[in-house]
Amino acid sequence: MSMLRRFGPTLAVLLMLVALPSCGEARSPETTATEAARAGVGLKSIGRFDAPVYVTGAPGFPRLLFVVEQGGAVRVLRGGRRVRGSFLDISGLVSSGGERGLLSIAFPPDYRRSGRLYVYYPDRQGDIRIDEFRRRSATRAAPGSRRALVEIPHRQNSNHNGGQLQFLGNLLYFGTGDGGSAGDPPNNAQNRGSRLGKLLRVDPRRRGARPQIYSYGLRNPFRFSFDTVTRPGQPRIAIGDVGQDRFEEIDYTTVAAARGANFGWDAFEGFAPYRDANSGTPDPGDTVRPIFAYSHSRGGSCSVIGGYVVGDRRLRSLYKRYVYADLCEGELRSLVPHLRRASGERKLGLSVPTPSSFGEDEHGRVYVCSLEGPVYRLVPR
Secondary structure, three states, X not given: OOHHHXXXXXXXXXXXXXXXXXXXXXXXXXXXXXXXXXXXXXXXXXXXXXXXXXXXXXXXXXXXXXXXXXXXXXXXXXXXXXXXXXXXXOOOOEOOEOOEOOOEEEOOOOHHHHXXXXXXXXXXXXXXXXXXXXXXXXXXXXXXXXXXXXXXXXXXXXXOOOOOEEXXXXXXXXXXXXXXXXXXXXXXXXOOOOOOOEEEEEOOOOOOOOOEEEEEOXXXXXXXXXXXXXXOOOOEEEEEEOOOOOEEEEEEEEHHHHOOXXXXXXXXXXXXXXXXXXXXXXXXXXXXXXXXXXXXXXXXXXXXXXXXXXXXXXXXXXXXXXXXXXXXXXXXXXXXXXXXXXXEEEEEEEEOOOEEEEEEOOOOOEEEEEOOOEEEEEXXX
């Protein structure tokens, strides 16, 4: 059994490729002409980076775009042009390689006034950390402003680190993996005494605030996002939870219903009872089932890369549809999210080599990162 299958279909093997010397230029995005024409969507390159793993905008700075590199740096573009140097470089603090690295950045709604920002990474010992920094200027953070916000022990295994930060209002949400290995041997995801395998929430404005477990029963929610488009004023959450050996899943529910929700791992993988390595967790009952799951027999898939419900009205064929990808397939896909089951799942006719993440800017435009270097924006064709 390969290392990828033994430890589950996570980012482990393919993320390791970023440490190897490049064997030439990354492939251009592939397009299936008929599907792309039907979708009415194309990809526009915004630049090349060093193993980009996340991209986002910042409230109050609509001309800026921030690209997170796995090794520990955050780059910034202003008006589409890359600013020299880095916005922030904490490579000395970050354990990088495999599934580890600087994994995301988040800016609160009051960022223009407060200057606060937050980063998520495993440290040199492997523990998960969320740190606060302050802005020095529009295109530079103040490295000496670091304040530790959250620390979660995660030293036993290097995989399943989670990695997403998202603000909803003034509260910061983040997803943690179950601690690694296969089948969650310690049963962290179902243990509400553990902060692993969870969606957590914290008010970062409060000194000494402890993260609250918001949802549990997750394996590796590497990427999740809030849907404020489908029902304005009634936000929903979409989670791409990376599966084990058989299925990848997308979870989707209202933010209100996610409070206290159990997403089922490791009693379930996708819709199916989990019966492989380190199985045996009984059905806890009343779990939230995915709205969509797909098998690893689909086109060489391995790890779901969760995306966003599109709010960019210029992407007419994707408006209010959820876009996502798979790390191994590389094809960009979309579906219509519903609270019980998704509908209309289809390919966009576009693919990106080794997609690591989607992102969204302050205009609602959607981006996708390739571990091979390029970052693209989804644009109308």
